[in-house]
Amino acid sequence: MQTYGRQSLVLVRGDGCRVWDADGKEYLDFVAGLAVCNLGHAHPEVARAAAEQLTKLVHVSNLYYTAPMTELAEELVRLSFADRVFFANSGAEVNEGAIKLARRYSHEKYGPGRHFIISTYNSFHGRTLGALSATGQEKFHKGFEPLLEGFIFVPFNDLEAAARAVDERVCAVLVEPIQGEGGVCLPDADYLPGLRRLCDEKGLLLVFDEVQTGLGRTGKLFAHEHYGVTPDVMTLAKGIANGLPMGALLATEDAAGALVPGTHASTFGGGPVIAAAALAVLRQMTGPKFMDAVKARGKYIRRGLVRLQKQFPVIKEVRGLGLMWGLELTQEGAALVNACRERSLLINCTQGNIIRLLPPLVLQRRDLDQALEILHDGFKAVFP
Ligand SMILES: Cc1ncc(COP(=O)(O)O)c(C=O)c1O
Structure with missing residues (x-):
């Protein structure tokens, strides 16, 4: 039944914080099955x-x-x-x-x-x-x-x-x-x-x-x-x-x-x-340092998102905790979701104008850097 506004993407494989589509294109997954695959794909x-x-x-x-x-x-x-x-x-x-x-x-x-x-x-x-x-x-x-x-x-x-x-x-x-x-x-x-x-x-x-x-x-x-x-x-x-x-x-x-x-x-x-x-x-x-690492990654992404906010006035507020983040926009966010997907980053938009980031908790700094870079390019393309 047509109960979902699905994006036209067929995903076939996942590993850690990445997924691949049917054409072999790789995506950094900042949706994680909507806050589900917290340990990443195929753990x-x-x-x-x-x-x-x-x-x-x-x-x-x-x-x-x-x-x-x-x-x-x-x-x-x-x-x-x-x-x-x-x-x-x-x-x-x-x-x-x-x-x-x-x-x-x-x-x-x-x-x-x-x-x-x-x-x-x-x-x-x-x-x-x-x-x-x-x-x-x-x-x-x-x-x-x-x-x-x-x-x-x-x-x-x-x-x-x-x-x-x-x-x-x-x-x-x-x-x-x-x-x-x-x-x-x-x-x-x-x-x-x-x-x-x-x-x-x-x-x-x-x-x-x-x-x-x-x-x-x-x-x-x-x-x-x-x-x-x-x-x-x-x-x-x-x-x-x-x-x-x-x-x-x-x-x-x-x-x-x-x-x-x-x-x-x-x-x-x-x-x-x-x-x-x-x-x-x-x-x-519950293993040693698991939550410490989540907290550290949370602080790191926060700094990156606040930097983005300074560059793009369309971002009204940055809020979150750990690895659950929202960017409230002054405009609809669907175009940004599409722009990021084209650039190999999956993100979610809720309430029409709130970009929600829910990455796997096991991601590394380089993954965060890559996501922040794609977000930057996406914002630049959609909200110049
Ligand atoms: C806080 C909260 N409660 C309940 C639900 C519903 O969960 P489910 O889709 O597994 O029924 C969700 C789903 O997004 C949720 O975020």
Whole structure:
């Protein structure tokens, strides 16, 4: 179906931060499958883990335990605030799980009627009906009404608005620590801690959607670590298995207790092949100096982007963290995406005018230099 505005490019091979098209042309990939291939394309350890598991056991359902799934759950718990994990297949699916968990937690604790979730304008939580209803962008809702009821939208980064929105119907606050699709919008230092305080005072669950920001993207395993707070519930997907589909819903023991046997399920969730791949991802990311290198590359690209901004007034703002960057333009960005692709660099544009850079976390300085050079040439050609 024609649901995507696809670019006319057929990709056949990838290696690290590069991909090749059907004609053999090489591209530097600053999209990384939309913040998915964080370890780069065809990572040998991830490939080996998945391939070995493919020849042992592929699927048994969640009626049974498997070693990769159990080990992955233990590792995620060890590396995060969480005590429990539920595995699914995508970001939208785990956000559905988070919505169900929040509603049921509140229902069990306080009785019916307290099922509203506060979400933010410009957020993005996925395309399934529940996750779409939680997404604070009308353009994605059009024609799909009636949506799931029970969401209240407030501006991102506005603590007072969040506090004003709390009433006796509200059970949770759902927020991306950094809005991704919405345009790489960073929170002020006190925003997430303020939401934590609000949730504690009012008995609400704090849910972080780290589908895009998680798994090293910002220079920490989870973006909320930058802000000194932990949520009650967190969703992960995208980078968790470096390109194989997986979502994970993480929660504290208290919150997870709301989902008892029979309340939630997913046939493929946490299958052994994907779990083995995800374990290999976590091993790489928790290796010595992995995150230090992401942070260093993040600082390096920031300097380059700020230099670009000085040269091209069309760049209104440069913002980001780690290796998640947005260049807000005063004009539409599609022509720049095309100009960069012609020059062998893949980039993304979101919200029409925000150039989003999400390179693999393993890229080298020379790759950054090459990308910055192509960006410069692209800007010069499109916005002279
Ligand atoms: C923050 C966030 N949540 C959820 C989703 C939806 O994930 P998926 O496309 O895997 O359903 C996305 C996808 O871009 C996202 O960025």
